[in-house]
Amino acid sequence: MFPLPPIFAFLMATVTEENYLKALISLADAEGKVAVSELSRSLGVRKPSANSMVRKLAEAGLVYYERYKPLRLTPEGRKAAALIVRKHRLTEMFLVEQMGFGWEEVHPIAEQIEHVKSPDFFSRMDELMGYPTVDPHGSPIPDKAGNFVKANHRRLSDCTGGQTVTIVGLAHNSNDFLHFLNDRQLKLNSVITVHHREAFDGSLTISYTGHQEVVFSKVAADRILVR
């Protein structure tokens, strides 16, 4: 049988194969390399299983594979992986922005929806939200061609007294921090007015719907991306 061209191979990829591609793009070092041991640890599978799946992806033209050498995604593999990341991040944004889910709730749901094949489904999602460039956690959403475009958002901590800004994402997404924001009823698109910035420690006095003159530490304000 002729090997399928990579893009067709990707359209037919299984959930497991897609999770391998996603792990490879997220574990890649500056040169794009990933050790098989690292890959198997991150996916929670044994090394021989990881090896055989990676050989399958190599046959499909998505991964460069040489025995005992680190793995690397081919350009087609990288694009395929970036498009899964795109689906994941668009979904997280959609769940928070349009469906009212809490920031800390969306990751496991997006892990399932990212495997839906229909490109129309995600195009509609993108359109409904006005083509967002970051996900709720502040990570860039790759474009339709699979390019990661770095979004330059300001941090709340850079704002001075008198400014009114909108929350567009987070620079940090630990569960503790997400709960901290939920407790204070702050979410994506919340509009915040900064009244005063304390020169001594960088803390901010802010107001937003239903909350007047709340003091926010610099540590918290550093983690909030605004527009």
Ligand SMILES: [Zn+2]
């Ligand atoms: Zn996630």
